[in-house]
Amino acid sequence: MGHVPTATVGALAAVLTGLYFVLPDAVHFTVLVFIIAAWFLTAICWLAQKSADYMHKYGSHNEIKKKLTESQQIQMGQISAEDLEQTKIQLFTDLDELKDRVKIKDNEIEKLKTEITNLKTLVEIESLRTELTHLKMLAAQENTKRKKKK
Secondary structure (H helix, E strand, O other): OOOHHHHHHHHHHHHHHHHHHHOOHHHHHHHHHHHHHHHHHHHHHHHHHHHHHHHHHOOOHHHHHHHHHHHHHHHHHHOOHHHHHHHHHHHHHHHHHHHHHHHHHHHHHHHHHHHHHHHHHHHHHHHHHHHHHHHHHHHHHHHHHHHHHO
């Protein structure tokens, strides 16, 4: 059923394969590329048809969807109010736990931001100390030069 594309592409591949032996050597590489592509397409068409045959073997897609929908409705009808309430409580508990985790993570992030700010301040202080020491050394050198000149 429905193997027309497979047969068509297979016939093309067979004709190209036959032409390979008839055509001159100069075009063998080009024809070989076309032959490989044609046989590949033949295999793909064959696999697609087998897949379609398999899917239609068990009924149409609409029937499968109807069966799934009916079974889901039956399952939904079997859930009791107690089960729904327990599930709701469990979900709210999980949600509260997640909120607590997020709060803890937010607090940790804030602490880390504070530490980073403090470290930046310490680096700036050390940079100023270094510059001050450097300026003191330059001032001492200037004083030494002035004393030598006098």
